[in-house]
Amino acid sequence: xxxxxxxxxxxxxxxxxxxxxxxxxxxxxxxxxxxxxxxxxxxxxxxxxxxxxxxxxxxxxxxxxxxxxxxxxxxxxxxxxxxxxxxxxxxxxxxxxxxxxxxxxxxxxxxxxxxxxxxxxxxxxxxxxxxxxxxxxxxxxxxxxxxxxxxxxxxxxxxxxxxxxxxxxxxxxxxxxxxxxxxxxxxxxxxxxxxxxxxxxxxxxxxxxxxxxxxxxxxxxxxxxxxxxxxxxxxxxxxxxxxxxxxxxxxxxxxxxxxxxxxxxxxxxxxxxxxxxxxxxxxxx
Ligand SMILES: Cc1cc2nc3c(=O)[nH]c(=O)nc-3n(C[C@H](O)[C@H](O)[C@H](O)COP(=O)(O)OP(=O)(O)OC[C@H]3O[C@@H](n4cnc5c(N)ncnc54)[C@H](O)[C@@H]3O)c2cc1C
Numbered sequence: 123x124x125x126x127x128x129x130x131x132x133x134x135x136x137x138x139x140x141x142x143x144x145x146x147x148x149x150x151x152x153x154x155x156x157x158x159x160x161x162x163x164x165x166x167x168x169x170x171x172x173x174x175x176x177x178x179x180x181x182x183x184x185x186x187x188x189x190x191x192x193x194x195x196x197x198x199x200x201x202x203x204x205x206x207x208x209x210x211x212x213x214x215x216x217x218x219x220x221x222x223x224x225x226x227x228x229x230x231x232x233x234x235x236x237x238x239x240x241x242x243x244x245x246x247x248x249x250x251x252x253x254x255x256x257x258x259x260x261x262x263x264x265x266x267x268x269x270x271x272x273x274x275x276x277x278x279x280x281x282x283x284x285x286x287x288x289x290x291x292x293x294x295x296x297x298x299x300x301x302x303x304x305x306x307x308x309x310x311x312x313x314x315x316x317x318x319x320x321x322x323x324x325x326x327x328x329x330x331x332x333x334x335x336x337x338x339x340x341x342x343x344x345x346x347x348x349x350x351x352x353x354x355x356x357x358x359x360x361x362x363x364x365x366x367x368x369x370x371x372x373x374x375x376x377x378x379x380x381x382x383x384x385x386x387x388x389x390x391x392x393x394x395x396x397x398x399x400x401x402x403x404x405x406x407x
Pocket of ligand 1: 193
């Protein structure tokens, strides 16, 4: 964690200054268009607040889409909110409610489908602007973060002030740069009064590399050239059938591959061009 915080400071050099006088003004500024940030930005605009969403990747949805965690487990019975709306949009897209194509989850989908659903919702909100960028610096007034400056992929600098700034980056880049206090791990129920938070601890989930694989069907050989430094020994014991001198993983290869199997159907929306269009409009005005 110390390393990641160090990286945070390197990525976002602290140019802590008062609210920038030449900045664009908005009601709500969300940094990070992942699972939480995208939902926050869309709902904020739906409630009538002028909103700017700054995301460093070209996809909306973060872990849920760009990072390939598109078979979400957890409580599948949540009856409302943006997750339910998202789920209904997936049912519509795939023409079925049976999205339990992977055994870990009742709701699996292709990452690009999730991204295009979020983008189609964002596009409907005329007061929501999207900026594909990484913050360069943040502005503070007293102990309140009031805005950031960002550079887009063309190198242009955009300064944004907001009444409310939401840091929805996974490592809290903006708040870390502001010097705000932070805590790690699970919440302390004594502080939050949340009954769901069972006990305070410092557990942080292990790093996981997610990959999207494509099934080309039986008999198709898509073996790639052996990558430089590839060492098959590192993957021994990774499934029950893999060569193994020690303790094999309990599941066979098919079961491992079926863990997060996604349904397949062509995407309905391709809206990234429109959103980039919004970005350019915002920079010019
Ligand atoms: C492998 C794995 C499996 C998981 N499985 C489940 C599951 O099955 N069910 C479940 O409920 N939860 C699961 N989780 C947890 C869940 O994915 C996260 O809790 C959730 O995605 C967090 O959402 P977020 O919006 O805070 O962050 P993220 O979804 O990670 O979004 C952060 C966003 O911020 C952007 N960003 C980062 N830095 C910057 C910057 N400086 N400037 C601009 N943008 C930036 C990123 O590009 C990203 O889009 C899993 C997590 C992992 C890692």
